Amino acid sequence: MATATAATADTTAPAPTTGTATLTLAKSITAGLRRAMQDDEKVILLGEDIGKLGGVFRVTDGLQAEFGTDRVMDTPLAESGIIGMAVGLAMRGYRPVAEIQFDGFIYPGFDQIVAQVAKLHYRSRGAVRMPITIRVPFGGGIGSVEHHSESPEAYFAHTAGLRVVSCSNPQDAYGMLQQAIASDDPVMFFEPKRRYWSKGEVDFGAADVLPLGRARVVSTGSDVTLVAYGPLVATAKDAVSAAADDGVSIELIDLRSISPIDFEAIEASVRKTGRLVVTHEAAQSVGIGAEVAASITERCFNWLEAAPERVTGFDTPYPPAALEEHFLPDLDRLLDAVDRVLGRPNSLSDWEG
Amino acid sequence: MLRSTVSKSSDSEVDLLDDRDFVQLIDADGIRHPSPTIDQWVADVSDAQLADLYEDMVVVRRIDVEATALQRQGELGLWPPLLGQEASQIGSARALRDDDFIMPSYRENGVAYCRGVALDDLVRVWRGHAHGSWDPSEFRMAIPAVIIGAQTLHAVGYGVGILRDGADSAVITYFGDGATSQGDTNEAMIFAATYQAPVVFFCQNNHWAISEPVGLQATRHISERAPGFGIPSMRVDGNDVLAVMAATRIALDRAHNGGGPTYIEAVTYRMGPHTTSDDPTRYRDADELAEWKAKDPISRLEKYFESKDLLTDELKARVKAKADSVAAEFRAGCIGMEEPTIMSVFDHVTIEIDPVLERQRSQYAAYLANFEGGE
Secondary structure (H helix, E strand, O other): OHHHHHHHHHHOOOOOOOOEEEEEHHHHHHHHHHHHHHHOOOEEEEEOOOOOOOOOOOOOOOHHHHHOOOOEEEOOOOHHHHHHHHHHHHHOOOEEEEEOOOHHHOHHHHHHHHHHHOOHHHHOOOOOOOOOEEEEEEOOOOOOOOOOOOOOHHHHHOOOOOEEEEOOOHHHHHHHHHHHHHOOOOEEEEEEHHHOOOEEEEEOOOOOOOOOOOOEEEEOOOOEEEEEOOOHHHHHHHHHHHHHHOOOOEEEEEOOEEEOOOHHHHHHHHHHHOOEEEEEEEEOOOOHHHHHHHHHHHHHHHHOOOOOEEEEEOOOOOOOHHHHHHHOOOHHHHHHHHHHHHOOOOOOOOOOO | OOOOOOOOOOOOOOOOOOOOOOEOOEOOOOOEOOOOOOHHHHOOOOHHHHHHHHHHHHHHHHHHHHHHHHHHOOOOOOOOOOOOOHHHHHHHHOOOOOOOEEEOOOOOHHHHHHOOOOHHHHOOOOOOOOOOOOOHHHHOEOOOOOOOOHHHHHHHHHHHHHHHHOOOOOEEEEEEOHHHHOHHHHHHHHHHHHHOOOEEEEEEEOOEEOOEEHHHHOOOOHHHOHHHHOOOEEEEEOOOHHHHHHHHHHHHHHHHOOOOOEEEEEEOOOOOOOOOOOOHHHOOOHHHHHHHHOOOHHHHHHHHHHHOOOOOHHHHHHHHHHHHHHHHHHHHHHHOOOOOOHHHHHOOOOOOOOHHHHHHHHHHHHHHHOOOOOO
């Protein structure tokens, strides 16, 4: 009896609410899930291989053992089924967190996300709430096969009724995930899979947590505003350092929320710098960068010294791994765009198109 | 207790319009056929209760006919008639417990009527005033799902929630023969079987998905699919209100007692068009319609009552008075419906305030203010 009690106590030890730890981004998401599940018994995890295996990226590692098979549910291999079931659970009063194994696997669930999850609140004139979080490991740079490196966030940002966010560091991963789960709106939570193993300090009791919809100024600067999110924030940070060595002061904004976009934060920055560069891994046309460039041009036209620049993936399918370094925006392409908005010599100086 | 579907493995050509292989208690001529296995499930249904089911069907048909007329008169943009499917909807809906939840498609107006949804709320969607009319938690019935089959998965999720809550209620999800081809419907059956969710899959096989005959969706009886998913299945005469009620009760009894999902194929017929925008004369024979008219769910019950001298002037007068008053209230509610306000187009997109959308709202308000009398 005593042994059993001890075993139970061991596996239900409360998630830390104070103190700090150095965690990988993946483990900070695990910690966020664990905390959310302890705080609210209506939180249920569902997805493929998330139970015993702990997910293909081990993000849910140990959670089924701790919370049981009815709160960490391995599902049949059907993404529409996963999302559709989450809708029903939400209607019953639950707060489902669905894991889509890889970005490129989300399309079978697209209809349920776009036509049901996003629309039921509007359709019901506010009577139905969809407090669903859909976790999606996204982006490239891991040398994987097709369908494992995509950035589909713009599809969802184009859909009214969804909030779309992406974290770039362990502290945000921990905090934003809990905010997403606590939100009564459906949230698409894009996890930068190539940063899963990046470490950072996580303050479990962090006060003054930035609201989920707000962008963060990562570093202040006066010459150029650089907007990034998810996996490219780390790349953009490198660009900030490299540019500083060259005497160029970049203000880096981590968008965090892709829908809605915190335009006030970008506006404030561009009114100071007069120059805007936006970057993402997703293809360029009709992407988040286009929306940021257009909206900031509308709002800050008289402050702009140069046309906004986009540094993005190409309008191609995601290429084979051997070519992905050319597809993915990197430090040098970011610096080249910074040169363009500054009117300095750059790769396109002699380009005639 | 479940009647398993008849095996047709030796028969290469299955006539899908064949109505032999199903549970039937009252046939098209109003003759009551005793069933040693099924009768016990409706043993408590007295002739008086059968008269109530008859009244429901007459009233719902009257609502349906009235709605079609309102569409023709320009009061509704569209209406999906359920003409001919009254027994399937009333027989199943009246079998439900109050705490059983309903996940419907868009044609279950008879079911919604049984659940007490306000009459004007039956047409708010079809008048173009809203995408959904009622609060699902108030009526334990979700608002109509237009995407074919999407609601079947919601039923499974809701059912899994019921299990987790330790409750003993059930979910019934309605869909048509067309929906059985959708991935969602098949995934729902897989998930329901995996988690043993207390779900009743209620397929109204009305033989037509707009212009496509059921033979295009299925080359065997639809009910034969479910056992392959591990779900017990029944095929029932969907124009026999008593048989439908019995089948639904059997399925619900399983769901309420931890027995998991059950599948019902209710064989019925869409006597009207798919919607008021449709023209069935382009794709189906008048003969087929005449054949099904002879199996009408309401007239067969009248024949049954006649055979027992129960179709009294009093009953006829009572039902007519009810149908008349419901129809009048329904029409008045439709025509007198308050228009949605212009700025409500921006309401209920998200719960948390979206500053980008608020900017659009504010800009559109400014635009409207430019016009004299604008908001």
